[in-house]
Amino acid sequence: MVLSVYQNVTAFPNQSATITKAVDSNTFNSFSEAIRGLDPNVTLSDLTVKLDSSTSWLNVSLTMSLASVAQTHGDLSVVDISWRSFNVSEDLRTGNLSYNLIGKRYFRPVYEYYVNASEYVGRPNATITGVSFFVNDTQSLSGGQAADSVGNATLLDFRSLSASLEHWERTYSLSNDTTSWRYTPPPLIADSIKVQMGNSTKQFLSRYNYTAEIVAPGLAEASGNTVLVDVGSGLKEWVMAGAVVLALACAVCVEMFFRSRKKKMARIRRK
Numbered sequence: 540m541v542l543s544v545y546q547n548v549t550a551f552p553n554q555s556a557t558i559t560k561a562v563d564s565n566t567f568n569s570f571s572e573a574i575r576g577l578d579p580n581v582t583l584s585d586l587t588v589k590l591d592s593s594t595s596w597l598n599v600s601l602t603m604s605l606a607s608v609a610q611t612h613g614d615l616s617v618v619d620i621s622w623r624s625f626n627v628s629e630d631l632r633t634g635n636l637s638y639n640l641i642g643k644r645y646f647r648p649v650y651e652y653y654v655n656a657s658e659y660v661g662r663p664n665a666t667i668t669g670v671s672f673f674v675n676d677t678q679s680l681s682g683g684q685a686a687d688s689v690g691n692a693t694l695l696d697f698r699s700l701s702a703s704l705e706h707w708e709r710t711y712s713l714s715n716d717t718t719s720w721r722y723t724p725p726p727l728i729a730d731s732i733k734v735q736m737g738n739s740t741k742q743f744l745s746r747y748n749y750t751a752e753i754v755a756p757g758l759a760e761a762s763g764n765t766v767l768v769d770v771g772s773g774l775k776e777w778v779m780a781g782a783v784v785l786a787l788a789c790a791v792c793v794e795m796f797f798r799s800r801k802k803k804m805a806r807i808r809r810k
Contacts, residue, residue: 542694544597544641548649548743551592556633558588566631570603573625573695581622582606592636599638599694614771620753621764624701628693639694642728646745647690653732653743654682669735676731676744689730689745699724700751704761711758718759723750 560567571583585604592598609618630640637644650672657670672685680688700722707720728747733740753761759768 540599540601540603542599542601542749544599544694545595546645546745547595549645550594551597551645552634552636553594554590554592554634554636556590556636558590558633560586563633565629569627569629569631570625573627574605574622577625578608578619578622580607580619590633590636590638592638597636597638597641611770614769616768616770618755618766618768619764620704620766623751623753624698625695626693626698627695631695641694642690642692646692646728647686649743650682650686650689650732653734654686656734657682667734667736669733671733673731673733675729680730685730685732689728692728692747694747696727697749697751699727703763704753704766705763707753707761709761716757718755718757720753720761721750723748 558566566588567583567586570586574581574583582605583603584606585602587602589600590598605622608620608622609616611617627639630644631638653667653670653672656667659665660667660669670682672680672682674680674685674688702722702724704720707722709718709720711718726746726748728745730745732743734743753766755766755768757769759766761767
């Protein structure tokens, strides 16, 4: 899993760290409990978390090894992937960096500041003359609803992946003889704040969405939470070693734009 957070409304600490079971057993146990809560037969045997953060960026790379996800019945391997929608709810930290409860730690304080500021709109000498909160950029929310929406965001929350595999996009690749399923759930965060200060306007946009992919060898089928793979052609070792690859590309954008919004976006894309 490769998870990336970008924001420019606060400052992340500059930090790099590698977390393993030997370094931090609490992190390992949090992942293990979250996964086993969905499938008690699955065992997390290894976990490595690599983190790099700067003022605006937080990059998290996760590598996991799971055992007992597949059973073979003759020439058919049955892979249970009900664990895919796990949710780690603990506040995982390294040093002074909180890399899981990103909403509570980094986003909610900003929203609450503008919720409080909105109460002074219209009063004499008020610096902020207007505050609006939105979800999906168009649907208006109250300040409290917006703060709860973005403030409860958790980076390692994959509950949206619980959708049955029949609802995932299935593709068979003839060139490498693999079957894949892809799914992009609705964004976990799609909120914004529009702030007016006299004749100037600031807009804060917060985004968090990801895409998941499951890849299996050969012409595989899926039903509910199960992937069925024909291993009669000598693919048994491939499947039992790890038939399911769950690749999550997550991006969180909490971007503050002024009237030069397009120019700033261009600079961001060039980096």
